[in-house]
Every structure is written in C-alpha cells, then in structure tokens.
Amino acid sequence: MGGFASIGECMIELSGASGDIWRMGFAGDTFNTLWYVRALSAANYPVDYVSAFGDDPFSEKQRDFFEANGIGTAKSPIIPGARPGLYAITLDGAERSFTYWRSDAAARKLASDPQALAASLKDRDIVYFSGITLAILARADRNALFESIATARSNGSRIAFDPNYRARLWENIETARAVIGEAMRLADIALPTFPDEKDLFGDASPEATARRIAAFGVKEIVVKDGTDPALLLTPEQEEWVPAITANAIDTTGAGDSFNGAYLAARLQGLAPADAAKRAHTVAARVVEFYGALAPMEEAKEAFEPGTPPSALPGISPSRGEIG
Numbered sequence: 001m002g003g004f005a006s007i008g009e010c011m012i013e014l015s016g017a018s019g020d021i022w023r024m025g026f027a028g029d030t031f032n033t034l035w036y037v038r039a040l041s042a043a044n045y046p047v048d049y050v051s052a053f054g055d056d057p058f059s060e061k062q063r064d065f066f067e068a069n070g071i072g073t074a075k076s077p078i079i080p081g082a083r084p085g086l087y088a089i090t091l092d093g094a095e096r097s098f099t100y101w102r103s104d105a106a107a108r109k110l111a112s113d114p115q116a117l118a119a120s121l122k123d124r125d126i127v128y129f130s131g132i133t134l135a136i137l138a139r140a141d142r143n144a145l146f147e148s149i150a151t152a153r154s155n156g157s158r159i160a161f162d163p164n165y166r167a168r169l170w171e172n173i174e175t176a177r178a179v180i181g182e183a184m185r186l187a188d189i190a191l192p193t194f195p196d197e198k199d200l201f202g203d204a205s206p207e208a209t210a211r212r213i214a215a216f217g218v219k220e221i222v223v224k225d226g227t228d229p230a231l232l233l234t235p236e237q238e239e240w241v242p243a244i245t246a247n248a249i250d251t252t253g254a255g256d257s258f259n260g261a262y263l264a265a266r267l268q269g270l271a272p273a274d275a276a277k278r279a280h281t282v283a284a285r286v287v288e289f290y291g292a293l294a295p296m297e298e299a300k301e302a303f304e305p306g307t308p309p310s311a312l313p314g315i316s317p318s319r320g321e322i323g
C-alpha cells in the first residue's frame with residue numbers, strides 16, 4: 001500500500017465564532033497532521049486516514065471532504081447508525097480551549113475489526129497516532145491497536161507518535177501515563193509538546209522530557225514548546241530549533257501542523273533540524289487561520305516559500321530512507 005497512514009478521530013469542528021454564527025469544518029489532531037502531510041507531499045503520494053465512520057449525512061459529508069482533498073480511508077469500517085463526534089473552539093486571545101461532544105463517536109470503534117486495521121496499516125512508510133487516539137479507545141481496543149502497530153513496525157514501517165495529552169479524555173492520570181509509555185516503546189519518532197508532558201509527567205524542562213522519552217528507545221524526538229524553541233534529540237545531536245513569530249488568531253492545530261510538516265519533510269529526505277525549521281514555518285502560518293486546518297496552498301507556500309506547488313520536490317517514498 002505504501003504512503004502515510006494516520007490513525008484516530010476526525011470530528012466536526014466549530015471554529016471562528018462571530019457571535020452565535022460558527023464556521024463548521026472537520027478536524028482532530030491526527031487528521032490535522034495528515035492534512036498537512038497531504039498538503040506538503042507529491043499529489044500521487046498515498047495518504048490515508050484510518051478510523052471508523054458513521055453513516056449519517058455528516059459522516060457522508062466528512063468522507064466527501066476527505067475524497068475531495070486526496071485523502072483515502074483505507075479499510076476503515078463504516079458503522080451503521082454511528083455518527084462523528086463534535087468539538088468547539090473557544091478563544092482567549094489566540095489561545096484555544098476545546099469543548100467536546102464525542103463520547104459515542106464512530107471513531108471509538110476504529111480498532112473493532114483488527115484485520116481491517118492491520119490491512120490499513122500494511123506496508124506504510126510512516127504510521128502515525130497520538131495519545132488522543134489511545135484515550136478514546138476501550139482497553140481491549142487499545143491492545144488491538146498496539147498489536148497492529150507493532151506488526152506494522154516489525155514489517156518495516158516507521159512509527160510516529162505525539163502523546164497530545166488531553167486530561168479530560170482519560171479515565172485517570174495513571175492510566176494515561178502507563179498507556180502513553182507503552183506507545184513510546186513502539187515509537188521511532190516522538191513529537192511531544194512540553195506543557196502537556198509537564199502536566200502528565202511533571203517534567204521540569206524540555207530536556208527532561210526528551211531524556212525520559214529517549215529512555216524508551218525512541219531515536220528521534222522533537223519536543224515542541226509553543227513559541228519557544230523546539231528541542232531535537234537524536235543519538236547524534238541535540239539542537240534547539242527556534243520558533244517563527246506569527247500574527248496568531250487561533251493556535252488550534254499549531255502542534256499538529258508542526259508534526260505534519262516535520263514528517264513530510266523527513267519523508268522527502270530532509271535532516272531532522274531542517275525538517276523542524278520548516279515545521280515551525282508551517283505552524284506559524286496555520287495559527288493565522290481559524291480552526292485546525294489552514295488552506296493547503298498556504299501551508300505549501302510556508303513550507304517552500306516562493307516555490308510554486310508544482311515545483312515542490314516529489315516524495316521518494318523508498319522505505320527506510322528516513323534517518
């Protein structure tokens with residue numbers, strides 16, 4: 001199958017409120033990252049969102065939106081009678097917070113058919129998932145997901161993971177710590193955010209976060225920290241990569257777009273520090289738009305300034321090229 005697979009939940013998103021008038025879109029952390037991988041990769045590079053979907057009109061609209069934007073859904077099941085979750089963005093200045101209606105969303109069943117899940121992940125260059133993907137699953141489904149990811153990894157896929165800690169989605173903090181630790185054991189690339197790691201693990205600094213994660217055997221770690229520099233840690237290097245100043249109006253999607261641009265750049269053969277620089281540039285553009293998804297053209301322009309999209313380097317998805 002090849003290409004990039006991202007696993008998780010894409011919700012209906014309400015953003016950019018003007019009084020009681022809201023703008024409706026589709027978003028969710030792992031989908032947002034996939035959106036930017038799609039935007040920044042060659043048009044024929046396969047990019048699939050692995051989830052479970054409903055069959056109501058909003059689910060249909062969601063799948064039409066994916067298709068119109070060149071995003072597949074691999075073998076993701078459609079669950080009769082199910083529907084998508086929803087979230088709304090509240091802004092305090094540009095700083096976002098979320099209200100969720102997602103406890104019975106179709107995506108909670110994304111690991112209910114382990115064979116379909118395994119088929120969706122087969123032969124990927126990168127399989128990406130997050131702590132939110134894990135938080136929304138029942139225990140047995142978390143284990144099924146871990147198994148599919150472990151199989152994909154042993155067959156040669158690189159695994160990328162963002163813990164993306166959302167306290168409200170977890171049954172308790174101990175479970176969050178344990179499950180996120182388990183995910184780290186499977187990860188080749190970790191893309192955590194320092195304030196989340198501080199909340200969850202009490203890390204004193206981005207260096208402490210990077211070292212704690214390196215102890216799980218993760219070889220490529222980028223600790224994001226909002227407008228502060230990101231810390232890159234690999235066995236060969238430790239480097240701070242400064243963020244880019246932006247005229248932010250809504251910070252939703254900053255971390256996810258960083259991840260998408262970082263992974264797209266790595267797939268195109270850029271070194272980790274160069275990939276992190278491009279990732280900051282893309283994230284700085286994304287926060288100048290309401291909602292998690294900036295237009296793909298804007299992300300491309302930020303990724304490769306001054307270059308028409310048709311002249312962007314093609315992806316060379318030969319496996320094992322990263323790192």
Ligand SMILES: O=C(O)C(=O)C[C@H](O)[C@H](O)COP(=O)(O)O
Binds near residue numbers: 027
């Ligand atoms: O919270 C969730 O479950 C979501 O998926 C909603 C948002 O789209 C992402 O959380 C945005 O993530 P950031 O890039 O960290 O701003």
